[in-house]
Amino acid sequence: MQISKPDKFYDLVVVGGGMVGASFCCALEEALGENSLSILVIEAILPNANSAKQSSFDARSTALSFGSRKFFEGIGLWQALEEAVSAIHEIQVSDRGRLGSVEINRDEQNVEALGYVVENQRLGQVLNSRLNDSGKINFLCPALVSSVKATEKGMQLSLQHGDTETSVDASLLVLADGGKSPVCEQLAIARSTERYDQHALIANIVLEKPHQQIAFERFTDTGPLAVLPLKSIGGKNRGSLVWTLSVEQAAQYTDLGEELLPLLQERFGYKLGKILEIGETFVYPLSLSIAKEQVRPGLALLGNVAHTLHPVAGQGLNLALRDARVLVDVLISAKQRSLGLGEMDILLEYVAHQEADQATTTQFTHNITKLFSSNNEAKVWLRKFGLVAIELLPTLRRGLAERAMGLSKS
Ligand SMILES: Cc1cc2nc3c(=O)[nH]c(=O)nc-3n(C[C@H](O)[C@H](O)[C@H](O)COP(=O)(O)OP(=O)(O)OC[C@H]3O[C@@H](n4cnc5c(N)ncnc54)[C@H](O)[C@@H]3O)c2cc1C
Incomplete structure (x- = not known):
């Protein structure tokens, strides 16, 4: 549901309601069942805004894998997407x-x-209408998170909403604000980047x-x-x-x-x-850009802020949705065991589940990019041999x- 003013505290705050942040929230809502969590998602730009400004729901199209279809089916959104895919x-x-x-x-x-x-714009409409209709997710948009700092109990965010500046505390902050994330920079999370x-x-x-x-x-x-x-x-x-x-x-x-x-x-x-x-x-x-830390106490990175890949193999969003699925499962399991969502042990469970998938998908995409972007004769032969x-x-x-x-x- 759209809200006009956030509360002071949430169990979980998601920064970025783009393709990954919004998909993660919808999957979490679906998985919650009888469990309850207070959830806030903060998005800077409306999905139907001028497409050049909205970094997720712009003029592009995305190739969804069969696995991603299963993801959207599992959260009841496939029917709305199917007529447009x-x-x-x-x-x-x-x-x-x-x-x-x-x-x-x-x-x-x-x-x-x-x-x-x-x-992408269609995906944006479907995800956005789910966030608007949700009884469990509080959706604040447009609102811009300007800074984040670690506290004893999680994270504290400062955000600008209209003319108002306010702060919100969260046990867990899921950062899904894309590959250019100033918040990630401000938290001094180093990245390995290859342009x-x-x-x-x-x-x-x-x-x-x-x-x-x-x-x-x-x-x-x-x-x-x-x-x-x-x-x-x-x-x-x-x-x-x-x-x-x-x-x-x-x-x-x-x-x-x-x-x-x-x-x-x-x-x-x-x-x-x-x-x-x-x-x-x-x-x-x-570019290929990977955050050197995927989690910290009270913090998890999802989507492009965690790993930005070359689009040649169409893997970026598909990988992020697999990450989102696992993070949801880990958080629900923590909730059922009455553990704090932001505890490092919980977040490390997520990392342990996904690090192999992230590493192989990244390497696969990088190798294909290098192999297929070159006119070097050796690579041309390797390519020809590989295709045959x-x-x-x-x-x-x-x-x-x-x-x-x-x-x-x-
Ligand atoms: C040309 C191209 C083609 C691609 N094709 C494919 C494909 O076919 N298949 C595939 O799987 N992947 C593909 N990808 C990759 C895919 O687009 C990305 O994986 C995906 O966009 C990542 O989404 P995200 O939500 O992490 O980041 P973004 O799309 O950048 O979204 C971030 C969101 O956070 C919001 N935000 C940012 N900062 C703040 C803040 N401070 N406060 C509040 N909100 C904020 C933004 O407004 C935005 O809505 C492609 C990428 C490119 C460039």
């Missing part, structure tokens, strides 16, 4: 101008879909032919280029473009408008016929498919 029945990975491609499809993997593409010197240019495009529920990942001389299937609107065959480019190219291309079409066509090819239209373009700097090997070897194909679907355990 586009299922991925096949993933085609290829290297522009070279032999070797991999096709992974749902039949051989024996699943209904390999994943689903949702427009890729690449930007992702994103846009919605209209194609001559229907995508037939295929997600295309092409590795080009300028970097990986993905076209994800979107629901058609008004009879238009729509796709979501994510094109990794050098910083200079991205700056140059983003101003080209329709003149970008021939360049894009040349890189993507004619598998879906002519590219007829391109919508507004947006550019995102790309995956095409030929069922276990490798299964491994890749499981990771793409978010079902991999290793």
